[in-house]
Amino acid sequence: MTESPYRPASGIVEMIGITKRFGDVLANDRLDFSAQWGEVHALLGENGAGKTTLMSILSGLYRADAGQVRLRGNPAQIHSPRDAIEHGIGMVHQHFMLIKPFTVAENMVFGLKSPREPWLDLDGVAERVAELSNRYGLAVNPRARIQDLSVGAQQRVEIIKALYRGADILVLDEPTSVLTPQEAEELFKILRELAGQSHTVIFITHKLDEVIAVADRITVLRDGRRIATVGKAETDKADLARMMVGREVLFRLEKSSTTPGPEILAIKDLWAHGADGRPALRGLSFSLRAGEILGVAGVDGNGQGELAQVIMGTRRATAGHIYLDGKEVTHASPKERLMLGVGYIPEDRNAVGLIGSFSVGENTILNTHFSPPYARGIMLDRRAMVADAERLIREFDVKTAGHGERAARLSGGNLQKLVLAREVHRDPRALIAAQPTRGLDVGATEYVRRRLLEQRERGRAILLISADLEEVLTLSDRILVVYEGAMTGLLDAKDVEIGKLGLMMAGTKQPVAIH
Amino acid sequence: MIEFLTGAVFVGFLASTIRLAVPLIFASLGEVFTQRSGILNLGLEGIMLIGSFIGFTAANLSGNLWVGVLAGMLSGLMIAIVIAVFDVTLGADQTIVGIMIVIAAQGLVTYLNNVIYKGGYVPPRIGGFTPIRIPLLADIPVIGDTFFNQNILVYIAFLLVPLFAVVLFKTTWGLRVRGVGEDPRSADAMGVNVFRTRYLALLFGGMMAGLGGAFLTLGYLGTFNDNITAGRGWIAIALVYFGQWNPYRVLAGALLFGGVNALQLRLQAQGANLPFQFMLMLPYVLTILVLIGISREGRGPAALCVPYRREVRT
Numbered sequence: 001m002t003e004s005p006y007r008p009a010s011g012i013v014e015m016i017g018i019t020k021r022f023g024d025v026l027a028n029d030r031l032d033f034s035a036q037w038g039e040v041h042a043l044l045g046e047n048g049a050g051k052t053t054l055m056s057i058l059s060g061l062y063r064a065d066a067g068q069v070r071l072r073g074n075p076a077q078i079h080s081p082r083d084a085i086e087h088g089i090g091m092v093h094q095h096f097m098l099i100k101p102f103t104v105a106e107n108m109v110f111g112l113k114s115p116r117e118p119w120l121d122l123d124g125v126a127e128r129v130a131e132l133s134n135r136y137g138l139a140v141n142p143r144a145r146i147q148d149l150s151v152g153a154q155q156r157v158e159i160i161k162a163l164y165r166g167a168d169i170l171v172l173d174e175p176t177s178v179l180t181p182q183e184a185e186e187l188f189k190i191l192r193e194l195a196g197q198s199h200t201v202i203f204i205t206h207k208l209d210e211v212i213a214v215a216d217r218i219t220v221l222r223d224g225r226r227i228a229t230v231g232k233a234e235t236d237k238a239d240l241a242r243m244m245v246g247r248e249v250l251f252r253l254e255k256s257s258t259t260p261g262p263e264i265l266a267i268k269d270l271w272a273h274g275a276d277g278r279p280a281l282r283g284l285s286f287s288l289r290a291g292e293i294l295g296v297a298g299v300d301g302n303g304q305g306e307l308a309q310v311i312m313g314t315r316r317a318t319a320g321h322i323y324l325d326g327k328e329v330t331h332a333s334p335k336e337r338l339m340l341g342v343g344y345i346p347e348d349r350n351a352v353g354l355i356g357s358f359s360v361g362e363n364t365i366l367n368t369h370f371s372p373p374y375a376r377g378i379m380l381d382r383r384a385m386v387a388d389a390e391r392l393i394r395e396f397d398v399k400t401a402g403h404g405e406r407a408a409r410l411s412g413g414n415l416q417k418l419v420l421a422r423e424v425h426r427d428p429r430a431l432i433a434a435q436p437t438r439g440l441d442v443g444a445t446e447y448v449r450r451r452l453l454e455q456r457e458r459g460r461a462i463l464l465i466s467a468d469l470e471e472v473l474t475l476s477d478r479i480l481v482v483y484e485g486a487m488t489g490l491l492d493a494k495d496v497e498i499g500k501l502g503l504m505m506a507g508t509k510q511p512v513a514i515h
Numbered sequence: 516m517i518e519f520l521t522g523a524v525f526v527g528f529l530a531s532t533i534r535l536a537v538p539l540i541f542a543s544l545g546e547v548f549t550q551r552s553g554i555l556n557l558g559l560e561g562i563m564l565i566g567s568f569i570g571f572t573a574a575n576l577s578g579n580l581w582v583g584v585l586a587g588m589l590s591g592l593m594i595a596i597v598i599a600v601f602d603v604t605l606g607a608d609q610t611i612v613g614i615m616i617v618i619a620a621q622g623l624v625t626y627l628n629n630v631i632y633k634g635g636y637v638p639p640r641i642g643g644f645t646p647i648r649i650p651l652l653a654d655i656p657v658i659g660d661t662f663f664n665q666n667i668l669v670y671i672a673f674l675l676v677p678l679f680a681v682v683l684f685k686t687t688w689g690l691r692v693r694g695v696g697e698d699p700r701s702a703d704a705m706g707v708n709v710f711r712t713r714y715l716a717l718l719f720g721g722m723m724a725g726l727g728g729a730f731l732t733l734g735y736l737g738t739f740n741d742n743i744t745a746g747r748g749w750i751a752i753a754l755v756y757f758g759q760w761n762p763y764r765v766l767a768g769a770l771l772f773g774g775v776n777a778l779q780l781r782l783q784a785q786g787a788n789l790p791f792q793f794m795l796m797l798p799y800v801l802t803i804l805v806l807i808g809i810s811r812e813g814r815g816p817a818a819l820c821v822p823y824r825r826e827v828r829t
Contacts, residue, residue, distance in 0.1 A: 061704060061825070082706035097701035099694045100817075109687070110694050111707035118686040161705075 011070075012037045012200050013058065013169060018067035020053050027053040028064070029224040035169070035217075040191055040201045042211040044244055045221035046441045047412075051204045052094070054221070055171045059091035060084035071169075082111075090162025091171040096154050100147040104140055104157050105129060108164045132160050136193055151299060152183040159190065170194060171202045176210055177467065180299055181502035188214045206244070208237045220244055245442050255453060260477070261290030263326075264461035265311070265342075265430045270320035272310045272485075280306040282485040283320070288430060293452065293462040295476030295493065299505055300467040303485030305347055308434040308465055312344050313337050314352075324430065338367050343428030345419055347435045347465075349412075353419045356408030360400050361389035363407045364422045388425070396421035397447070413444030420451055430461040437471060449475060469501075483507040528777050529661040533669060534735055536766075536773030538563065538727040540672045542751035543758065543765045544679050545723025550755055551683065552716035553696035553818040554602050557613020559724045560748025561620030562591045566728025568624045571739040572631065574732075575641055583733050584668070584726065591725020592718055594620070599717045603710055606822030617748070628741060643737035644668055668734040673766075680762040692716050696816030699823035709823050724748065746799065753802050757809055760816065768805075775801050 011034035020028040028050045035041040043051045056062040058069065060081040069076050071087050078084050084091070091097075098107050105125040114121050126142035133140055138156045146154060155175060162170055172191075176184040191201050191214055205211060211218055211232075218235065220227040220243040227243045265288040274280030280303045288294050296304055309315035311322060313334040322330045324340050332340070346352035354363050365374045365385050373384040389403040396417045400410055407415065416436065423431065433452060437445040452475060456462055466472050472479060473496060481489040481504040489504040542559050549556045556562075566587040574583025598616060601607040644666035653663040683689040691712050695702045699709045727747070732739050750772055758765030779794040787794070 059704070080706070080708075081704045082708075085706050091704070093704065097698075097704035099697045099701055101697055102690075102694065106690060107705075110690055111702065111705040112687075114687045118688060120685060120687055120690060 011035065012072055013202070014070040015054065015058065016068045016070070018054060018057060018064045018069075020050075020057060020062060020064050022053075026224050028057070028067075031067070031221070031224065031226050033219055033226065034229075035200050035202050037200055038195055038198050039216040040195045040203060040214055042215035042218045043202060043204045043221065044206065044208075044211055044218055044240060046206055046244060047439055048223075048441060049221040049244075050224040051221055052173055053224075055091060055173060055202065055204060058084065059089055059171060061091075085165050085167070087169075088167050089169045089171065090165060090167030092155065092158040092162060092173065092175060094173040094177065096146075096158055098146045098154060098157060098161075101145065103143055103145050104149075104160075105142040107146060107157065108142075108161055112165070128164065129160060132163050136160075136163070136197070137190060151178045151301065152180075152186075155179070155187070156190075159194075168198065169200045169202070171204070173204045174206070175203065176205070176207065178300055180505045181469070181498055182506060184210070208240055208244075211240060212237060222246055255475075256457060258291045258457060258477075260292040261459055263287045263289050264324070265463070266321075266323040266326075267311070268321040268323070270307075270310060270322065271318045272306050272315055273318060274303075274306055279318075280485050281310065281317075284482070284485065284487055285320075286480055286487070286490065288461045288463055290429070290461050291456060291459045292477040293456050293464050293475050295472035295479045296463065296465045296482060297469060297472045297479050297501065297505060298467075298482040302482050304465045304467075304482065305434065306485070307482075308344070308347065308432050308463075311337075311432055311463070312342065312346075335367075338426075341427075341429035343423035343426060343431040345416075345423055345431070345433040345436050347438070349415050349419050354407050354415060356406065358407055359404050360393065360398070360407055360410070360418060361385050361403035363418060364389045364392055364403075364425070366422070368426060392418075392421040392425055396424075396451075413440045413447075416440055416444065416448060420448060424451065424455065428460065430463070431455055432463045432465070434465045435467060436464070437466070437468065481505055524781070526657055526660045528781055529657070530665070531777040531780065532770060532774040533661060533665060534773070535776045536769040537669050537672045537734065538730045538747055539751050539754060539769040539772060540676065540766060541727035541730060542724040542748065543754040543769060544675055544762055545720035545727075546751060546755045547679070547758070547760055547762055547765055548683070548692060548716045549720030550819055551696045551760055551816055552692045552713045553699060553816055553821065553823070554713050554717050555609045555613065555752075555820045556595070556598060556602075556717060556720055556724075557610055557752065558594065558598055558616030558620070558748075559751050560744055560746065561617035562594050562721055562724040563728035563731070563744045563748045563751075564624050564742075565594060565620050566591045566725030567731045567743050568627060568728075568739060570725070570729030571641070571732035572627075580641075580644055580733055584729050587729025587733075588722045588725045591721040591723070591728070593721075594725075595718045595721020598721065599714050602822070603713045603717065606824055609820050609822070621742075625741060628739070632739070641733075641737060643732075644734045666734050668730050672730075676762050676766045683762065693816070696818055699818050699821075703823070703825065713823075724751070727751065750799070750802055753806050756815070757802075757806055759809075771805070772798050772802060 013035040015031065015033040018028050018031040031050065031054055033054060045051045053062060057064045060078045060083050063079065069078055076087055078087065099110060102110065105122045108125050108129060109120065115124065129140065129142040132138065138160050140153060140156050140160060146157065149157065175187055179187060191203065195201050203215065215232055217229060217231050218240065219229040220240060222244060267284055267286050270281050270284045271279060272281040284307065286294065296307065298304055306315055310317050313332060317330055321328055324342065329337055329340065350356060355366065368374055369380065374381055386403050393400060393403065398417045398421065399414045407418065410418065436452065437448050440448065452462060464472065464475055473493065476493045479491045479493050479496060480487060481501065483505060484507065488507060488509050542563055546556060546559060569590040570583040570587025573586030574580050594616060598612055601612045602609050646664050646666050649663040653659040691707050695707060695709050695712045703709050728744065731743055754765050754768040757768040775798040779797045783791050783794045
């Protein structure tokens with residue numbers, strides 16, 4: 001072992017001329033990438049830039065259409081995840097590759113030969129896990145079931161799993177997207193520790209602050225191509241952003257000051273179960289006023305999804321009340337709520353927001369088709385539909401071949417614009433926006449955010465549910481922090497301390513400052 | 516009452532319960548493995564039917580019962596290969612494939628029965644497996660004649676239950692099967708060959724269903740007749756849900772079904788005041804009722820019935 005983390009001449013991972021196509025999409029276009037021994041190397045790019053595809057090729061999940069992989073100076077054939085593991089490559093995916101009903105120990109040895117073949121040796125495994133835990137500061141109980149662990153703990157299990165399998169090249173895909181700021185700090189410490197103990201860490205991200213915080217070198221990808229590889233000392237945030245997006249990026253959106261109007265939506269002591277039958281909302285109360293954006297901050301999976309569903313009526317409230325303009329709608333049907341003026345941008349636009357096999361035009365009237373001008377008696381007036389659809393396509397800059405194109409063929413950003421267009425067109429008094437920019441590129445994200453701010457200025461009440469903390473901070477007037485379905489804080493967006501916010505997201509209750 | 520409990524009638528009832536449960540035990544145990552790997556093999560009824568026919572015919576031709584048993588298992592294996600190509604390799608809809616297999620098997624067996632045994636004739640009888648008395652144990656009152664005076668296949672069926680439970684829960688192979696059925700994408704990322712594991716589980720399940728079918732002709736009736744399985748393949752699938760994918764609970768379900776079946780046979784024989792068709796319905800109705808009660812709480816393998824494809828982006 002050598003002490004120095006740098007050995008410039010020895011690219012431990014070299015990927016040369018990698019090309020990968022998915023149907024019509026060229027995800028990787030003759031990409032070159034190399035990482036060195038003992039470094040933390042950030043792979044930076046927007047959604048769809050090809051980062052995950054490139055690393056999935058390295059970890060054997062995908063096969064490259066063309067190109068070569070060299071490891072430790074030798075050509076390597078990686079045809080399956082098993083090959084990758086044998087070459088010492090461990091990948092921590094964005095969606096954890098853990099078997100949820102299994103214990104930590106079972107996940108460690110899943111797919112491996114046991115020293116006591118054919119019998120499992122779970123006690124031996126537990127010892128080895130404890131050893132790795134201690135060595136790298138990764139706290140984890142080997143006998144716990146994955147489904148009972150917090151997201152942060154599951155991520156630690158993933159890292160230990162890779163190490164357990166002998167990985168010295170560790171790839172992490174957007175590892176902080178599920179973490180609180182404090183947990184992210186912890187993770188960075190662990191990554192530095194790993195690099196210090198002669199592991200190579202490749203770290204996929206689109207967040208510039210993280211790159212600056214933890215990386216030694218950075219490779220920037222855009223549209224499937226490599227733009228540059230630079231050392232951290234030679235660059236800065238603005239520079240990286242320009243390379244990543246391909247143009248100058250504004251880090252701030254213009255937000256006018258508005259005075260909130262009357263209360264539109266009121267939630268009182270709301271309880272609801274999640275899909276697993278356990279309470280997902282535990283007595284949530286808040287009010288949403290005209291002309292404000294109330295942001296809901298929290299680590300993903302703390303009741304945000306259920307909150308949107310309960311407000312829309314697609315999930316039953318087990319207790320509590322929902323008022324719209326002072327009228328109780330707790331037990332109203334989703335259609336009644338829509339008619340009363342609630343707009344909804346659902347978290348999963350593909351499954352809930354749109355019908356992929358319907359045309360773009362048909363999708364614009366999914367929740368208005370039963371009323372004029374689209375309905376005339378029992379008949380559908382397609383001409384009215386087409387006229388409005390074409391106007392919306394123009395107005396919201398939806399890139400599509402026309403109103404007759406199947407919605408499934410649109411890209412994520414354009415689908416989201418379509419949902420947004422439909423909901424805004426109905427001119428709702430309250431708009432529930434759940435993860436409105438998830439998976440969108442920078443351009444579409446900016447567009448959606450600007451439209452939301454526009455709705456706010458028009459006096460609409462907006463509930464913004466987002467796992468993107470930065471989004472919540474930039475758009476919101478007030479921020480509701482949730483943890484395990486209960487409120488841990490309600491803050492004025494003007495004076496938020498990130499540290500305090502992070503603590504609240506991790507479950508530390510703070511006195512409610514404003515009402 | 517006491518007289519009844521110790522009487523020959525009662526012992527006969529218990530012994531019959533056991534024998535009626537055996538084909539279900541074989542088929543359900545195999546299906547537990549198949550479903551644990553994430554594949555729903557709805558073709559059991561067809562496989563059992565083929566297994567019973569092929570097993571019977573092979574035994575008839577060779578004059579050796581064990582050749583019959585092996586032929587029955589092998590025929591199940593062959594059909595399972597066809598199912599596996601559709602379900603695992605091609606990622607087809609498992610429900611459609613299963614139903615297709617059942618219909619095809621029923622047609623094929625009716626045809627072969629006509630060709631080989633000239634349809635209308637009562638097919639020739641062969642001597643089935645004969646009971647083996649286990650010394651000492653068979654002398655225990657009631658229990659002895661119930662459990663320890665059965666044929667060899669019955670003993671094998673009961674020994675397989677704990678064996679399969681151990682394989683499923685205590686070995687690396689069992690862990691792989693269960694993991695693949697819970698989350699094939701993760702399993703793949705952890706270096707487990709999802710396709711091979713599912714193939715093996717499915718082929719194994721097919722073999723067991725073939726064995727279950729062969730038992731019907733070779734270990735129970737000693738003869739073959741059209742529709743000999745009479746829906747047992749479907750019941751075997753239901754029992755897997757009833758048993759919550761656990762071999763011991765599946766055994767309990769098979770015994771329950773066997774018991775009700777044995778009971779209705781005896782009621783019929785005693786000339787109860789009900790049309791025999793209603794008696795025949797009894798075990799099936801009971802299965803449905805029990806399933807409704809139980810399956811509401813159940814949680815099967817998360818990826819059951821979901822085909823796995825590698826490079827599909829999610």
